[in-house]
Amino acid sequence: MRMNRIVNLNLRAKLILLYFLTIFIPLLVTGQIILSVSGKKIIEQTTSITQESSTQTALNVQDRLGGYVDIVNRLSVDQTLINYLNPDRVYASELESIDAYDLYLKPVTFYDFNYKNPLAKLNILFLNATLLQDHNIFIFADDEARARRDYREAVQAGGKLVWGVSGDEVFVARSVYNIKKRLTAVISMQVPEDSLYALISESKMSDKIAVIADGGGNVISSNDRELVGRSVADRTFFRPDAAAPFEVRDSADGRSYKVIVGKLGGSSSLPDWRILTLVPIDHLIDDERKIRQTGLLVMGLGLVVSCGIFLLALGRITDRVKALVKKMQTVKNGELSLLQDEGAQDEIGALTRNFNGMIENLQRSIYENYEVNLKLKDITIKKQEAELYALQNQIHPHFLFNTLESIRMGLHNQGDEETATIVMNFANLFRHLLHWQGEFIPLREEIDLVRKYLTIQKYRFRERIQYELEIEPGLAEALIPKLTLQPLVENAVKHGAESTRSGRIRVSVRAAGDGTMVAAIVDNGKGIPPEQLARIRRELADPEIKKSGSIGLKNVHDRIHLHFGPEYGVTIDSPAEEGGTLVRVTMPIRSAKDGTEGGNRDVQSSDRG
Known part of the structure; x- marks a missing residue:
């Protein structure tokens, strides 16, 4: 099929297709492959560079944090420092405390810390109450100091390094103990997050x-x-x-x-x-995108230039063919005119001369055949239309309605009101079927049609058939496809109620609460054998089956699928033990006013007969 389409293309299209297949597409594919390979290489290189940069950043951070760890660990094992801070040591005077600070405490922290780590802050929170504090590095661990997060977590760690965040600072802290395992101090380094x-x-x-x-x-x-x-x-x-x-x-x-x-x-x-x-x-x-865009731009410009040159040359070759094709189109539309012959002796010139000869022959024969045939055809069509119109007048609906009304009045005059009512219902039923417009009708009209149908059937079978109709008032104006319920009720009468001496048919329509409504038709007949029920369900489920044993069910089911989608439709059930048949019809609630889904859960209304 595709090969036939290619063969039937015009000359210009074939040459353009050949150009695309042999030049344009191979060049485009080759360029894309090159750009794709180079793009992946760029992405790999960029990822590798980024990973190396991230690794180097991690090493820099490790070096910085390692320096802080070295300071805290060195001070934590400095026995001289621990002896000076020992809470069991008593400084008898302030002068003795000042000497301890000047001789060792200040030098041990000043030269090794202040010059090397100007951004960090060192705190030594000691517990010796007789040692003076400088409120800078050496701070007495009073209640306020002991409430600090670094102090608390270091004490809880029992001599191990702890890391944490306090405010906008990162700290590393460690608690130190004297020879009696008594807490001596907490050494804490605070590093600004900056x-x-x-x-x-x-x-x-x-x-x-x-x-x-x-x-x-x-x-x-x-x-x-x-x-x-x-x-x-x-x-x-x-x-x-x-x-x-x-x-x-x-x-x-x-x-x-x-x-x-x-x-x-x-x-x-x-x-x-x-x-x-x-x-x-x-x-x-x-970077990959930039290279790809640049490559595509250059490749696109090259293709545009190449295509332009090719089309220009092709246009000069095919202009005469296009003129001939255009003239053929005008002839197809009924304008029989000659094509100007430029006198060329090539194949296109031969086509032009043969075409002009054909036009001359058509002009000579048009009055002999074409116009005569048109007149005969017009006469035949008008005769058929007149016969159809006469046939339609013979079965005009008003004649049937008038006849039924005459019968009803005759029965009424004879006192047979019941039969007159049945005739009137039949006339109304027939009138509904003839005058219904569109695909959708309000639910109340469909129920009214069902009611008229059941009234006629009850007249036929008398007490052998009882029926009950229930519909939620809030659903009365909901739109449904016409003739949705009546065929199903007719099936219930024919296959269900007629098979028993005391047939009962119940039709109910209720809202399901999820924007849908369910119409249920129940009869108390003999039910459907399991094999037949399985066949009916297969026919309903298979969209390829256009006709089946249950024409009414299949027709309603397919129409609901067509209008609302596959999640809606007809289901049928017939319990083998209980007998009877239950048919459910599920549809969305469509408002009669604006076509939107809705429905009110009002008090149910019912009709029995």
Whole structure:
């Protein structure tokens, strides 16, 4: 089939197709492959560079934190310092305390700390009440000092290093004890968060996001200042145990990132922190996109120029063919005119001369055949229309209605009111079927049609048939496809009620509470054998079956599917033990006013007969 379509293309289309297949598409595919390979290489290089930068940043942070650990550990094992701070040692006078401070306490902290770590702050919180404090480094551990977080956590750790965050500072602290295992002091280093931020900034992160967080997801420092002090444990990019880079879409800002995770804690002395580097995917492939765009632009310009030259040359070749085709189109529309012959002796010139000869022959024969046939055809059509109109007049509905009304009046005059009522219902039923317009009608009209039908059947079978109609008043104006319930009620009468001496038919329509309504038609007949019931269900479920043993059920089911979708339709059930048949029709509630779904759960109204 596709080959026939290609064969039937005009010459210009075939040449253009040949150009695309042999030049345009191969060049485009080759360019795309080259750009794709180079783009992936750029992404790999960018990822590698970013990972190396993240690793270097982690090493810088480790070196900085390791320096603080060295100071705290060195002071914690300095026995001379511990002896001076020993709470069991009593300084008899202020002069003796000042001498201790000048001779050892001040030098041991001043030269090794102040010159090397100007940004950090050292506190030695001692418990010796007789030793003077300088309120700078050496501070007596009174109630206020003991309430500090670094003091409390260091004491709880029992001589082990502890890391934590207090305000906008990161601290590392350790408690020291005298020879009697009595708490002597707490040595604490407080580092401004800005110093860690400076290390992150030095790595030239540009548009990347760097986050230093503890194992629980609490952000210690970040170049995104809004994240500092917050928790990212619930963010999709926080995977503290990730060993390799991974891609993730952050639910908070909706952006996609490549995340590189590096651990700081290489030993027991360093904190169990992570450095997470978030590289936006769109920026990660920015270079690749630029190269791709440039390549596509150059390739596109080349293709445009090539295509333009090709089309220009092709146009000169096919102009005469297009003129011939255009003239053929005018002939197809009934305009028989000759094409100007330029006198060329090539194939196109031969086509032009043959075409003009054909037009001349058509002009000569048009009055001999075409116009005569048109007149005969017009006469035949008018005769058929007149016969159809006469046939329609013979069965005009008013004649039937007038006849039924005459019968009803005759019965009324004879005193047979019951039969007259049945005739009137039949006339109204027939009138409804003829004058219903459109596909949808209010539910109350369908119920009224069912009521008239059951009244006629009750007249036939007398006490052998009883019926009951129930409808929620709020659903009376809901729109349904016309002739939805009447065929199902007719099936219930024919196959159910007629098979028993005391037939009962119940029709109820209720709202289901989820924007749908369910119409149930129940009879107390003999029911349907299991094999036949299974066949009917297969026919309802198979859309390929257009006709089946249950024409009314299938017709209603297919129309509901067509109007509302496959989730709605007809279901049928017939319990073998209980007998009888239950048919349910599920439809959405469509308002008669504006076509929207709705429905009120009012008090039910019923009709029995």
